[in-house]
Amino acid sequence: MGKTVVDITMSLDGFVAGPNPTLQEPLGKNxxxxxxxxxxxxxxxxxxxxxxxxxxxxxxxxxxxxSSVGASVMGRKxxxxxxxxxxxxxxxxxxxGDEPPFHSPVYILTHHAREPEEMEGGTTFHFxxxxxxxxxxxxxxxxxxxxxxxxxxxSVIQQALAAGLIDELQIHVAPLLLGGGTLLFGEGGKPLGLxxxxxxxxxxxxxxxxVVRS
Amino acid sequence: MGKTVVDITMSLDGFVAGPNPTLQEPLGKNxxxxxxxxxxxxxxxxxxxxxxxxxxxxxxxxxxxxSSVGASVMGRKxxxxxxxxxxxxxxxxxxxGDEPPFHSPVYILTHHAREPEEMEGGTTFHFxxxxxxxxxxxxxxxxxxxxxxxxxxxSVIQQALAAGLIDELQIHVAPLLLGGGTLLFGEGGKPLGLxxxxxxxxxxxxxxxxVVRS
Numbered sequence: 001m002g003k004t005v006v007d008i009t010m011s012l013d014g015f016v017a018g019p020n021p022t023l024q025e026p027l028g029k030n031x032x033x034x035x036x037x038x039x040x041x042x043x044x045x046x047x048x049x050x051x052x053x054x055x056x057x058x059x060x061x062x063x064x065x066x067s068s069v070g071a072s073v074m075g076r077k078x079x080x081x082x083x084x085x086x087x088x089x090x091x092x093x094x095x096x097g098d099e100p101p102f103h104s105p106v107y108i109l110t111h112h113a114r115e116p117e118e119m120e121g122g123t124t125f126h127f128x129x130x131x132x133x134x135x136x137x138x139x140x141x142x143x144x145x146x147x148x149x150x151x152x153x154x155s156v157i158q159q160a161l162a163a164g165l166i167d168e169l170q171i172h173v174a175p176l177l178l179g180g181g182t183l184l185f186g187e188g189g190k191p192l193g194l195x196x197x198x199x200x201x202x203x204x205x206x207x208x209x210x211v212v213r214s
Numbered sequence: 215m216g217k218t219v220v221d222i223t224m225s226l227d228g229f230v231a232g233p234n235p236t237l238q239e240p241l242g243k244n245x246x247x248x249x250x251x252x253x254x255x256x257x258x259x260x261x262x263x264x265x266x267x268x269x270x271x272x273x274x275x276x277x278x279x280x281s282s283v284g285a286s287v288m289g290r291k292x293x294x295x296x297x298x299x300x301x302x303x304x305x306x307x308x309x310x311g312d313e314p315p316f317h318s319p320v321y322i323l324t325h326h327a328r329e330p331e332e333m334e335g336g337t338t339f340h341f342x343x344x345x346x347x348x349x350x351x352x353x354x355x356x357x358x359x360x361x362x363x364x365x366x367x368x369s370v371i372q373q374a375l376a377a378g379l380i381d382e383l384q385i386h387v388a389p390l391l392l393g394g395g396t397l398l399f400g401e402g403g404k405p406l407g408l409x410x411x412x413x414x415x416x417x418x419x420x421x422x423x424x425v426v427r428s
Contacts, residue, residue, distance in 0.1 A: 012383075012385065012399070012408060012422070012424070013228065013398070013399035013400075013403060014227065014228035014397070014399065018405075029405070030405050033407075161391070169226075171226065173422065175407070175408040175409060175410045175424055176405070176406065176407050176408055177375070177399060177403055177404070177405060177406040177408065178405055179399075179401075179402065179403035179404050179405040179406070180401045180402055180403065183228070184227070185226070185227035185228065185391060185393075186227075187393075187394045188393065188394055189227060189391060189393035189394065190391070190393050191232075191243070191244050191390070191391060191392055191393040192390065192391040192393070193247075193389070193390050194226060194389040194390055194391065195389060195417070196389045196415065196417055196418075196419075196420060199413060199415040199420050201410065201413040203409070203410055204410075205410075206410060206413050206420075206422055208226070208387065208420055210226070210389055
């Protein structure tokens, strides 16, 4: 069975989105800056159907994550867009477009049972109403032995950590302070020992990989 | 004039102290684990008058910081012990003992005016009642052209960042999640762009250095 991993970008001050998300700035004020390191890479662009981009350490990190993940788990807000017009439409998948960038099964935690939906490019959205453990288990059953990524948002990652489900964390630290927004870990989490297993860096991000120890 | 720097250890989840500090655990639950990487180094032990210790990348980072800093600024709680018996005694310096590990002038932000106090080993405590800018300015005047470290706690570092006083940040990321406590940056901070200038790592900590850009 593959590992269960978290792979996410946060600002040095710990935020995965900036303050005050709006339709124009769904990641909050300055939140887009978090992902500049990834968006400029060749592998990210290829996966999102855009040509060009840079081939460098950042690109290798994206490529490695993409090739090792066989299925993903995400929260309802990350699926449908936390502040988009889809927010209150349980049938929507407007956030990700017709050809989402996952190209593999995605398990969405929700309170609304719903039939799976097959998108273009290999992504199928599945809807799970019985909690994080069930979602991770179903994702592993569909991942072809590859890793399962708990993709976000922050509260889903916190739930997965609290339930002891995460084997590995890769945190991409973007060189900025957002000053507010959504904290990746927040208060009230479970104390956990980690083992640092790899550090890679570029001027645009520092990629920190940890194994969860206890 | 030297730079104004922050050099501090935080957990991956952003805390510089764990939850529920007590007399027995002044750094909060599991907070001592933050500093394991430093305490084991030769340079830290030498500075604290203890023999032995390891000479490695962690030790070099400590040595570099120590040799570049000519004066420090800290908050009243960091000076007197946030939850010690000294907390409400404006004359106390019990927290740091007779020979504090600074070996240089230390400027303490406080509301209580007080005469400077010369300790053993080259540390003199000065008390500043007119705010963070004045404290940093006085520290530079006394630093012999070397850097001024804004040592902590978190709220003093946040004040210095908000006032645009900080040139460089070095954050030592300890491989653990504390799950709660005192956030280094917290909410309500000023958004800032950073430039990552160096990354060093050991199994015990990842040392991230940034220049503040804007």
